Amino acid sequence: MIEIAFTSTQDYRDAFHDVTLDVLFKTPQRTTLKVPAYWACDRVWKVRYASPLTGTHRWQSVCSVAADRGLHDVSGSVIVDPYAGDNSLFLHGPVRVAADRRHFEHVDNTPFFWMGDTWWMGLCQRLHWPEDFQQLAADRKAKGFRVIQIVAGLYPDMPVFDPRGTNEAGYPWEKEYGSIRPEYFDRADERLMYLVEQGFVPCIVGAWGYLCPGRASNACRSTGGT
Numbered sequence: 001m002i003e004i005a006f007t008s009t010q011d012y013r014d015a016f017h018d019v020t021l022d023v024l025f026k027t028p029q030r031t032t033l034k035v036p037a038y039w040a041c042d043r044v045w046k047v048r049y050a051s052p053l054t055g056t057h058r059w060q061s062v063c064s065v066a067a068d069r070g071l072h073d074v075s076g077s078v079i080v081d082p083y084a085g086d087n088s089l090f091l092h093g094p095v096r097v098a099a100d101r102r103h104f105e106h107v108d109n110t111p112f113f114w115m116g117d118t119w120w121m122g123l124c125q126r127l128h129w130p131e132d133f134q135q136l137a138a139d140r141k142a143k144g145f146r147v148i149q150i151v152a153g154l155y156p157d158m159p160v161f162d163p164r165g166t167n168e169a170g171y172p173w174e175k176e177y178g179s180i181r182p183e184y185f186d187r188a189d190e191r192l193m194y195l196v197e198q199g200f201v202p203c204i205v206g207a208w209g210y211l212c213p214g215r216a217s218n219a220c221r222s223t224g225g226t
Contacts, residue, residue, distance in 0.1 A: 001050040002078055006061060008043040009070040015039050016179055020064040021071050023047045025078075028055035037061070041182045045071060052093050052107060054080045087199050095201055116147035116203060121155050123188040124167050133191055137198055147201045152188060154207035 004023070012018045021037040037047035051057060056077050063072035083090045092106030095114075104112040117140050119127065127133045140148070153172045155165050165171065169183035192202050 001048055003046055003048050004059075004076070004078075005040070006037065006045045006047075006074060007070045008045070009068055011043065014179065015043075018065075019045070019068075019071070021045050021047075022062050023049070023059050024062060025049055025051075025057050025059045027051060027053050027057055029053060039182065043070070049078060051080055054082055056080075087197070089196060089199060089201065112146070114147055115145050116149050117145045118149045120149070120151045120205075120208075121164075122148065122150040123152055123191055124155065124165050126164065129168060129187070129191060130194075134194065137195065137200070141198055141200070145200070147203050148195050149203040149205070150192075151205045151208055152185075156208045 006021065008015075008019075016039045019039070023035050023037055025033045025035060027033065035047055035049055037045045040046045047061075049057070049059075056079050058077045059075060061071060061074040066072050085091075088106075088110075092108045092110040092112075094107055095104050095112045096107060097103075098105040098109075098111075104114050106112055119136070121127070122133065127136060137148075154160060155162075158164055160173075161171060161175075167184060167187045169181065169187045171181060172184045173180055192204075195202050
């Protein structure tokens with residue numbers, strides 16, 4: 001995976017909501033893929049790209065604010081070389097449901113056995129980084145686990161701004177949900193990248209569906225993640 005950064009030429013009142021940035025990648029097979037970029041902080045946006053196709057991939061950015069020359073109509077290229085390591089995720093590619101709908105496989109058709117361990121609160125201080133997190137990862141790797149099921153953001157059985165839901169950078173959001181806090185997700189990224197480097201597939205639950213925002217009662221309480 002490669003990460004490409006873009007720097008805006010102007011400030012925005014609410015960058016997360018006011019700006020949309022996509023990057024169009026043209027593969028060596030001349031297929032065009034639209035990859036969304038994300039607001040990283042201040043004037044910075046980033047896009048991440050990975051492909052199993054070796055060769056030169058050319059890209060061009062498309063921003064909803066065409067006048068921003070730091071974000072719109074920027075171009076470049078990425079060269080993908082063959083992988084030379086032993087990480088099965090890089091050797092065989094991402095995991096998908098096989099054509100028979102009865103098992104999982106990598107994109108090169110290599111079978112994948114989903115043996116998952118649940119770390120719902122693995123991205124917050126419930127597991128301290130790096131010592132606790134890496135120790136648990138080593139234990140699960142030795143026992144043959146391949147998947148880590150983990151929640152990002154809103155955790156089960158706790159209020160939204162419960163201190164237990166913070167990581168090294170604090171909460172995922174500002175007060176009153178005024179904005180996300182990229183610092184939180186940068187720290188979460190460190191943990192997720194470590195899992196991938198160790199050969200685990202992170203199965204990420206975007207938020208826990210315990211309470212419906214904006215409702216006064218708990219009538220919409222559910223029994224699992226969404």
